[in-house]
Amino acid sequence: MRIRNLLAVTMLTGIYSLVVAVLFVLMDAPDVALTEAAVGAGLMVILMLGTIALTTQEERRHRVRHNLLALVVVAITGAALIYATLDMPLFGDPEAPAHAHLSPRFTQESPEEIGIPNMVTSVLASYRGIDTLGEAVVVFAAAVGVLLVLGSGSVRGRRAKTAARSRQEDETP
Amino acid sequence: MNRYIVLRVVSGLMIPMILIFAFYVQFHGEYSPGGGFQAGIVFTAAFVVYTLLYGLDAAQKAIPPEAAHALSAIGVLLFAAFGFASMFLGGNFLEYKVLLPNDQAGETFGIIGIELGVGITVAAVGLTLFYSFAGRRSEE
Numbered sequence: 001m002r003i004r005n006l007l008a009v010t011m012l013t014g015i016y017s018l019v020v021a022v023l024f025v026l027m028d029a030p031d032v033a034l035t036e037a038a039v040g041a042g043l044m045v046i047l048m049l050g051t052i053a054l055t056t057q058e059e060r061r062h063r064v065r066h067n068l069l070a071l072v073v074v075a076i077t078g079a080a081l082i083y084a085t086l087d088m089p090l091f092g093d094p095e096a097p098a099h100a101h102l103s104p105r106f107t108q109e110s111p112e113e114i115g116i117p118n119m120v121t122s123v124l125a126s127y128r129g130i131d132t133l134g135e136a137v138v139v140f141a142a143a144v145g146v147l148l149v150l151g152s153g154s155v156r157g158r159r160a161k162t163a164a165r166s167r168q169e170d171e172t173p
Numbered sequence: 174m175n176r177y178i179v180l181r182v183v184s185g186l187m188i189p190m191i192l193i194f195a196f197y198v199q200f201h202g203e204y205s206p207g208g209g210f211q212a213g214i215v216f217t218a219a220f221v222v223y224t225l226l227y228g229l230d231a232a233q234k235a236i237p238p239e240a241a242h243a244l245s246a247i248g249v250l251l252f253a254a255f256g257f258a259s260m261f262l263g264g265n266f267l268e269y270k271v272l273l274p275n276d277q278a279g280e281t282f283g284i285i286g287i288e289l290g291v292g293i294t295v296a297a298v299g300l301t302l303f304y305s306f307a308g309r310r311s312e313e
Contacts, residue, residue: 030206115277
């Protein structure tokens with residue numbers, strides 16, 4: 001079954017993000033859930049809708065060619081990934097390396113050291129400050145990239161509007 | 174959108190709430206879930222709702238695209254400034270505890286500062302992306 005209506009696909013993506021956000025809340029990660037809900041279900045859907053408004057709502061039909069080699073590659077890769085998960089510690093396992101080495105240090109000493117109760121914030125902003133700085137730079141780079149490709153909406157819109165206005169003025173007399 | 178009076182009235186009540194929630198997520202991030210990134214996105218969402226109802230021109234009158242471009246750089250620079258400030262005060266890059274005489278207070282001050290930088294950047298970048306997509310006319 002395939003949906004060719006891109007509007008419906010965008011809506012489904014947003015719903016998926018909301019469901020995942022609920023899942024994050026259930027796993028006691030409200031910080032991540034807040035981000036997922038705001039970005040995945042909010043801003044991303046809006047940007048997709050904007051793109052659909054500019055382009056088209058229906059996906060073009062292509063003739064589907066079956067590629068056996070691709071199927072084999074996908075099957076092997078999937079099997080390898082599933083095999084790799086067997087090595088991972090169980091979900092919530094207190095003996096897992098991440099819980100045995102790093103967590104005690106952060107959960108027990110960060111309120112003393114940093115003085116704020118939200119450990120996620122202390123890890124993000126203080127212990128891993130350079131990571132977060134890099135993230136901010138990446139977000140900034142995204143804006144620069146979009147501006148380079150699409151241009152600033154305002155300038156173009158204004159130009160188009162003034163052009164339309166002068167055209168109208170040409171036509172009215 | 175003049176016809177949808179229910180939408181206009183309800184969103185008129187909602188948008189200030191969303192903005193206040195964004196500031197709450199920003200400045201209460203040390204105690205509750207959230208921080209600069211989430212706050213910035215929520216702030217952008219309020220503007221998206223505003224644009225959907227009142228049009229792009231009204232939104233761009235409130236925050237011009239040029240201001241959004243400048244702010245997205247200012248946020249990153251504010252973040253980096255905290256890093257360099259702690260370097261000049263004798264610590265490592267982004268070692269906030271040297272910023273104030275008390276170690277804990279310095280760390281908290283630094284975290285609030287860089288979260289503000291992240292929030293400004295994310296909100297401005299979100300607005301920039303939205304303006305770029307919404308401001309483009311269809312090629313036809």
